[in-house]
Amino acid sequence: RPRHWAGGAPPSGRPGAAEPGSARPGGEGRAPEDRAAGERAAGRPAAQAVRPAADPAAALRRMYVDTSPFSAAHLSLNAEVLGPERMLFGTDSPPMAAPLEDFIHMIEKLPVDEAAQRLILGGNAQTLFDLRSRP
Structure with missing residues (x-):
């Protein structure tokens, strides 16, 4: 096992x-x-x-998802249920299912504001992995 x-x-x-x-x-x-x-x-x-966890909702608040599923419906549902602050840009590359520009365009088409798009495209990863404080 x-x-x-x-x-x-x-x-x-x-x-x-x-x-x-x-x-x-x-x-x-x-x-x-x-x-x-x-x-x-x-x-x-x-x-x-x-x-079960004492508070399953608390476990969900600690969960992050990436954007590698190339599906507008999947990404929209993640944004709605978890929120854009729990989404990390990812492509599972290489190989990529589509050109990088298509992945970015899919994020831009989500029903979220530009600030949320910036979080998904890199801001969340910078915060989660503490990348802003690194040289």
């Missing part, structure tokens, strides 16, 4: 494998966090791993 999956991979790297120091693969004699890893390895989510 790849480590980037929710919950991470079991320490042994093999699903269902007993961890060093455990009495049995079932988990008796292990610390609670080790039992949770065993449950994940067996394909059962640990109770704490499936709890």
Whole structure:
């Protein structure tokens, strides 16, 4: 199971494998966090791993999206739901699905003002990555 999956991979790297120091693969004699890893390895989510965030809206306020989907509808929906202050200009280049000018023109056609367009085209990235303070 790849480590980037929710919950991470079991320490042994093999699903269902007993961890060093455990009495049995079932988990008796292990610390609670080790039992949770065993449950994940067996394909059962640990109770704490499936709890929703206390405030899902707060999680959305921390999320950024890029403009690489070459779809006016997709970009408009992102601007409406997340706001232009959560959008970063990106093309997934190379290769590009269209010329760079077409990507920029799509941003310019969004139903947002010019200040919001400037945020999307670079201002958000400058703020997020603290690029203004760099030489």
